[in-house]
Amino acid sequence: MTTTPEPRTDVQLTAPGEILHTGAADYPGLDEWRSLPLKQQPDWRGHPDFDSAYEQLSSNPPLVFAGEVDKLKRRLAQVANGEAFLLQGGDCAETFDGVTADKISARVKTILQMAVVLTYGASLPVVKMGRMAGQYAKPRSSDMETRGDVTLPAFRGEIVNGYDFTEESRIPDPKRMVEAYNKSASTLNLIRAFTEGGFADLRAVQQWNKGFMENPAHAKYEQIAGEIDRAVRFMEACGADFEGLKRTEFYSAHEALLLDYERALTRIDSRTGQPYVTSGHFVWIGERTRELDGAHMDYLSRVQNPVGVKLGPSTTVETVLEIIEKLDPQREPGRLTFISRMGAANIREKLPALVEAVRDSGAKVVWVTDPMHGNTITAKNGYKTRRFDDVMDEVRGFFEVHRAAGTYPGGLHVEMTGDDVAECLGGSDEIDETAFDERYETLVDPRLNHKQSLEMAFLVAEALKKVK
Numbered sequence: 001m002t003t004t005p006e007p008r009t010d011v012q013l014t015a016p017g018e019i020l021h022t023g024a025a026d027y028p029g030l031d032e033w034r035s036l037p038l039k040q041q042p043d044w045r046g047h048p049d050f051d052s053a054y055e056q057l058s059s060n061p062p063l064v065f066a067g068e069v070d071k072l073k074r075r076l077a078q079v080a081n082g083e084a085f086l087l088q089g090g091d092c093a094e095t096f097d098g099v100t101a102d103k104i105s106a107r108v109k110t111i112l113q114m115a116v117v118l119t120y121g122a123s124l125p126v127v128k129m130g131r132m133a134g135q136y137a138k139p140r141s142s143d144m145e146t147r148g149d150v151t152l153p154a155f156r157g158e159i160v161n162g163y164d165f166t167e168e169s170r171i172p173d174p175k176r177m178v179e180a181y182n183k184s185a186s187t188l189n190l191i192r193a194f195t196e197g198g199f200a201d202l203r204a205v206q207q208w209n210k211g212f213m214e215n216p217a218h219a220k221y222e223q224i225a226g227e228i229d230r231a232v233r234f235m236e237a238c239g240a241d242f243e244g245l246k247r248t249e250f251y252s253a254h255e256a257l258l259l260d261y262e263r264a265l266t267r268i269d270s271r272t273g274q275p276y277v278t279s280g281h282f283v284w285i286g287e288r289t290r291e292l293d294g295a296h297m298d299y300l301s302r303v304q305n306p307v308g309v310k311l312g313p314s315t316t317v318e319t320v321l322e323i324i325e326k327l328d329p330q331r332e333p334g335r336l337t338f339i340s341r342m343g344a345a346n347i348r349e350k351l352p353a354l355v356e357a358v359r360d361s362g363a364k365v366v367w368v369t370d371p372m373h374g375n376t377i378t379a380k381n382g383y384k385t386r387r388f389d390d391v392m393d394e395v396r397g398f399f400e401v402h403r404a405a406g407t408y409p410g411g412l413h414v415e416m417t418g419d420d421v422a423e424c425l426g427g428s429d430e431i432d433e434t435a436f437d438e439r440y441e442t443l444v445d446p447r448l449n450h451k452q453s454l455e456m457a458f459l460v461a462e463a464l465k466k467v468k
């Protein structure tokens with residue numbers, strides 16, 4: 001069983017509510033991961049720029065504040081209790097060039113649109129979270145990539161190396177961590193401005209959804225869209241406080257894969273003396289790095305953020321119970337989220353035993369479905385893709401499993417974008433492989449485009465109405 005370190009007594013604690021954070025240079029246990037099995041990392045410790053990049057990050061301001069992280073944990077506790085729904089969405093791999101106002105606003109806009117539809121379906125608040133402002137590191141199936149007769153190190157996300165298929169670009173460069181920090185800061189700044197400055201006004205979001213409904217292909221969602229519209233007009237007629245509804249909470253999330261980056265951005269919260277990863281509000285451990293005795297599990301067991309763990313089809317009951325012991329020994333609601341990514345073909349067979357075991361253990365975790373990562377296929381023309389129908393089938397399976405177990409299907413985790421890309425097959429626009437040459441932009445895995453994301457929200461809203 002993991003023990004949470006005692007608060008430091010030798011640091012100056014400030015009054016509750018203050019947002020000062022100190023570095024975490026010698027906090028006990030925070031460097032334990034360095035002696036444990038560590039997967040999916042670049043070999044860059046000997047790089048001449050490593051120390052200066054690490055020092056720079058260590059002295060930079062935190063990207064998020066411990067008080068916000070605690071607030072998110074309270075929101076996730078509501079999800080664990082079936083009182084809210086969690087929506088996590090964003091790029092597979094953010095790119096430095098993608099940090100533009102247009103692209104960020106399109107993604108935030110799409111997440112807000114999805115959230116309105118889901119809020120209506122669930123009749124519950126939706127906790128909104130972007131795979132944004134830090135989703136720059138990618139785990140890979142293979143360390144190397146071969147094209148023709150050339151083999152080079154695999155692309156590991158722009159925080160590590162470049163996507164161009166040249167020897168120079170694929171060399172890991174620690175200065176990229178500083179660039180990723182700067183890009184994340186810009187992204188968060190814009191997200192905060194959007195979501196606190198009127199962009200999230202419920203009436204505007206509902207207008208955007210009307211645009212989606214104008215396409216005859218989406219007429220099948222007319223009933224639910226009409227109901228939302230009437231509900232908004234009813235609230236307006238009643239004189240609802242739309243000032244309050246102009247703002248919304250929006251949290252950042254990413255895979256805590258690159259431990260040099262996470263360690264350098266860990267800070268001690270001045271209120272509590274406890275360590276927080278300040279690179280994002282919510283961080284998760286991926287399917288490829290979730291060994292119980294591994295570095296990633298150890299590191300995230302020592303910080304206070306709410307954490308997620310991806311669970312693929314090989315996950316056993318013993319593993320989930322041990323993960324709970326390791327990451328949530330205090331059984332703190334909101335601390336632990338399990339993100340299942342079984343694949344449509346597996347979910348109905350593999351998920352029930354895990355959900356039932358967790359239910360019977362009494363632990364209060366959040367259950368989220370990631371219907372993307374278990375449904376990746378290679379299209380006839382060689383592109384990595386996913387079928388919209390498979391994705392939706394996994395979502396339906398997730399709801400069925402929870403209904404049968406009497407547990408709460410707490411959320412949805414999707415790779416999506418606000419742009420009109422063609423990366424996943426199907427949806428009402430019936431995207432097929434022929435569109436890929438023109439509109440395939442992702443650097444690693446295929447995302448739902450704007451319309452496919454909204455369509456998914458409508459379908460999930462229908463499923464959520466049945467949960468109530």
Ligand SMILES: O=C[C@H](O)[C@H](O)COP(=O)(O)O
Pocket residue numbers: 092138139140141142373444445
């Ligand atoms: O996003 C998830 C992983 O990084 C991705 O699926 C790995 O892809 P690969 O199998 O092409 O390495």
Ligand SMILES: C=C(OP(=O)(O)O)C(=O)O
Pocket residue numbers: 092139255285286287288310341373
């Ligand atoms: C790598 C990812 O997923 P997984 O760990 O589930 O493969 C991801 O979500 O980007």
